Amino acid sequence: MTGPEKAAESFYSANHGAGRTLSRSAAIKNISREQFEKSMAGVIYNSRNYKDLLDEAPGAYKDIDQVVDTLTEIGMTRPAARLLPLAVIKGKD
Numbered sequence: 704m705t706g707p708e709k710a711a712e713s714f715y716s717a718n719h720g721a722g723r724t725l726s727r728s729a730a731i732k733n734i735s736r737e738q739f740e741k742s743m744a745g746v747i748y749n750s751r752n753y754k755d756l757l758d759e760a761p762g763a764y765k766d767i768d769q770v771v772d773t774l775t776e777i778g779m780t781r782p783a784a785r786l787l788p789l790a791v792i793k794g795k796d
């Protein structure tokens with residue numbers, strides 16, 4: 704994303720993360736193995752046991768497309784490119 708003139712009102716901080724929809728404990732309790740594996744399809748990650756990574760499963764975070772759309776609509780950002788993760792390091796350890 705790039706920062707248009709209006710982004711100066713937020714000190715150009717609009718691109719700083721989407722935030723969570725689930726706490727770590729709620730994510731561990733509510734996200735299934737199927738949901739985790741579907742959301743991580745095609746991405747290399749750092750544990751053989753999915754349970755180690757549930758607290759940082761993609762389903763624990765806000766939908767990044769909704770966040771970007773909202774910021775774009777209010778003029779706080781301008782999308783430039785879409786990046787897809789190839790590999791991630793997740794989890795509490």
Ligand SMILES: Nc1nc2c(ncn2[C@@H]2O[C@H](COP(=O)(O)O)[C@@H](O)[C@H]2O)c(=O)[nH]1
Nearest residue numbers: 719720721722723759760761764765766767
């Ligand atoms: N949409 C996603 N956002 C993510 C993901 N992993 C991290 N994040 C972003 O990082 C911050 C901090 O994460 P936290 O685990 O320390 O709370 C978070 O607010 C997100 O913006 C992800 O897989 N998908």
